Amino acid sequence: MNREYIETVQAVAGAAGSVWLAADAAEHPTLDGDHTADVLVVGAGITGALVARKLAGTGRRVILLDRRRIASGTTGHSTAKVTALHGNSWRDLLRNHADGEVRSWALANLAAVDELATIAAALGFEDLRRVPASLVAGDDATSAAFDEQLAALVSAGLPATASMAPLPFDRPAATVASQVLIDPGAFVVAVIAALGSNATVFEGSPVRSLDYHDHGWRATCDHGSVRAPVAIMADHFPVHDTGAFFTRLFPYAHYAVEFVPRETIPDGMWMQFGGEEITLRPTSDSEGTWIAGGKRVRVASGDDEREVYAGLVASVVAVVGECEVTRHWSAHDHETPDGLPFIGEAPLGRNLYMAAGYAGWGMTKSVVASAIITDAVEGRAHPLAETVSPSRAPGPGSAGSLIEENAIVGREFIGGHLTSRNDKVHEDSVAGRTCTHLGCGTKWNTAEGTVDCSCHGSRFGRHGDVIYGPAAKDIETK
Ligand code: FES
Numbered sequence: 269m270n271r272e273y274i275e276t277v278q279a280v281a282g283a284a285g286s287v288w289l290a291a292d293a294a295e296h297p298t299l300d301g302d303h304t305a306d307v308l309v310v311g312a313g314i315t316g317a318l319v320a321r322k323l324a325g326t327g328r329r330v331i332l333l334d335r336r337r338i339a340s341g342t343t344g345h346s347t348a349k350v351t352a353l354h355g356n357s358w359r360d361l362l363r364n365h366a367d368g369e370v371r372s373w374a375l376a377n378l379a380a381v382d383e384l385a386t387i388a389a390a391l392g393f394e395d396l397r398r399v400p401a402s403l404v405a406g407d408d409a410t411s412a413a414f415d416e417q418l419a420a421l422v423s424a425g426l427p428a429t430a431s432m433a434p435l436p437f438d439r440p441a442a443t444v445a446s447q448v449l450i451d452p453g454a455f456v457v458a459v460i461a462a463l464g465s466n467a468t469v470f471e472g473s474p475v476r477s478l479d480y481h482d483h484g485w486r487a488t489c490d491h492g493s494v495r496a497p498v499a500i501m502a503d504h505f506p507v508h509d510t511g512a513f514f515t516r517l518f519p520y521a522h523y524a525v526e527f528v529p530r531e532t533i534p535d536g537m538w539m540q541f542g543g544e545e546i547t548l549r550p551t552s553d554s555e556g557t558w559i560a561g562g563k564r565v566r567v568a569s570g571d572d573e574r575e576v577y578a579g580l581v582a583s584v585v586a587v588v589g590e591c592e593v594t595r596h597w598s599a600h601d602h603e604t605p606d607g608l609p610f611i612g613e614a615p616l617g618r619n620l621y622m623a624a625g626y627a628g629w630g631m632t633k634s635v636v637a638s639a640i641i642t643d644a645v646e647g648r649a650h651p652l653a654e655t656v657s658p659s660r661a662p663g664p665g666s667a668g669s670l671i672e673e674n675a676i677v678g679r680e681f682i683g684g685h686l687t688s689r690n691d692k693v694h695e696d697s698v699a700g701r702t703c704t705h706l707g708c709g710t711k712w713n714t715a716e717g718t719v720d721c722s723c724h725g726s727r728f729g730r731h732g733d734v735i736y737g738p739a740a741k742d743i744e745t746k
Contacts, residue, residue: 283595283596284597286344286597287597288452288454297471298472299333299491302492302494303331303495305331305468305495306497306498307331307500307645308485308487308500309323309331309333309499310333310501310503310507311334313344316334317332318634318637319500319623319637320467321387321459321462322642329466330468331467331494332460332463334470335473335474335475338456338457338460339452339453339456342626343452344456345599345600347524347561348451350447350450351444351632352377352378353403353537354629354632355541355547356403356417356420361608364607370423371425372651377633384635385398385448388450388455388458391462395451396450397448397449398448399448399535399536399549399550400447401444401447401537401539402444402536403541404442405542405543414439414442417541421442428443428444429443433534434534436533436588437538449552450631451552476740478501478507485620499621500641500645501620501622502622503737504602507737507740510614513738517603517610519566519600519724520565520567520600520601520725521566521567522562522565522600522601523562523563523565524559524561524580524598525562526551527560527581527584527591528556529591533558545562547560562583567720567721567722567727568711568720568721572715573713573715581593596715598715600727601628602626606662606663608655611633611641611656611658612640612650613657614658621644640652640656697719697731698710703723704740705723705724709722710728719743725738726738
């Protein structure tokens with residue numbers, strides 16, 4: 269890693285890297301040779317692990333492939349707030365969807381909190397804690413509009429109660445009791461360790477292509493392949509895009525810092541709407557450190573990502589007072605035009621399934637996704653299958669974000685080709701080269717040390733290896 273990068277970012281926000289990825293993962297082999305299975309799962313994050321657990325439990329032979337280590341993608345970079353209180357998103361969902369649909373979706377996410385806790389208990393996984401989750405106003409304007417937020421939560425069916433949040437917030441808050449905090453890396457490691465003999469896991473095995481061939485799916489990796497009649501893309505962005513999802517999955521990064529506060533912060537999860545718009549959770553019940561999440565930022569949209577961390581630290585200090593920042597990292601997730609994820613059978617069918625577009629709330633959506641996909645594979649009708657179907661028609665509220673996001677892509681595509689983003693090139697990296705997805709320009713990410721494409725959010729290591737899709741092919745170093 270570049271020394272200048274390390275020193276500059278550390279000066280702003282502590283050491284680089286997610287606090288969760290220290291979890292010991294069993295080392296799994298790289299895929300070598302040709303294999304067959306009943307079910308192929310691409311992506312060993314929380315969605316892949318949970319769906320593999322369910323389907324291996326039915327007696328099916330499952331192969332799980334991950335491009336790097338298990339849980340090392342968005343799951344391992346999450347702030348892991350396992351709650352149905354998805355910030356202030358419920359108000360927007362109620363504007364775009366029928367009340368009954370939103371209510372069913374909310375209740376499924378509420379039940380997912382308990383299901384995750386039940387799975388953890390069955391595994392003997394003890395690094396889990398029940399705490400309240402609160403949506404708290406961040407400034408005078410949102411305090412005045414608090415009743416509207418509370419009404420949205422109640423309309424969605426969430427058991428939210430209103431109160432005055434204690435210092436340092438001292439604003440109206442809506443609280444849902446008994447939500448869950450976990451270490452997401454350790455949880456996924458535990459789920460995968462308990463998969464049993466019906467499941468085989470391969471790490472370091474990026475899927476370069478997924479094709480329908482001879483009445484089944486064939487995933488091709490660098491040193492082998494897997495054939496299976498059923499394929500599940502739990503890979504953040506579907507590696508086989510059968511529905512032009514690159515126009516409907518909008519890439520956003522969620523920045524996080526871990527810090528030691530000087531003053532006590534009341535226990536629980538806190539999510540501000542308005543004001544600094546940060547979220548807070550304790551790392552654990554014993555370490556005395558907290559994790560703050562900041563505003564979402566479109567991937568590769570800025571000139572200097574270090575400024576985002578500096579802004580997040582300033583926001584944390586504004587809310588909780590002086591603190592020592594010990595670590596920083598970011599998670600990468602996608603938003604959708606209508607605010608609901610794409611879960612279920614992918615367009616064109618043939619037993620190809622997907623889950624994507626969690627918009628930063630994957631801890632519960634992954635649990636719901638594992639149930640929807642398992643039901644679909646088993647031929648059962650899930651009550652939410654139509655609501656989150658990847659083939660659903662865009663609702664009337666979708667037009668604005670579709671136009672806005674695809675206008676960004678158009679500008680980046682043209683701008684990237686005219687300039688090759690050479691102003692953002694970093695020595696000894698592939699920054700400035702063409703993205704292998706659809707040919708936009710790439711730029712150096714000054715905070716993460718990655719090479720990012722601003723069109724659809726593909727991200728590469730400094731030497732061109734794919735970290736996040738939709739790109740499936742590495743950028744060659746020449
Ligand atoms: Fe689509 Fe780069 S991610 S062109």
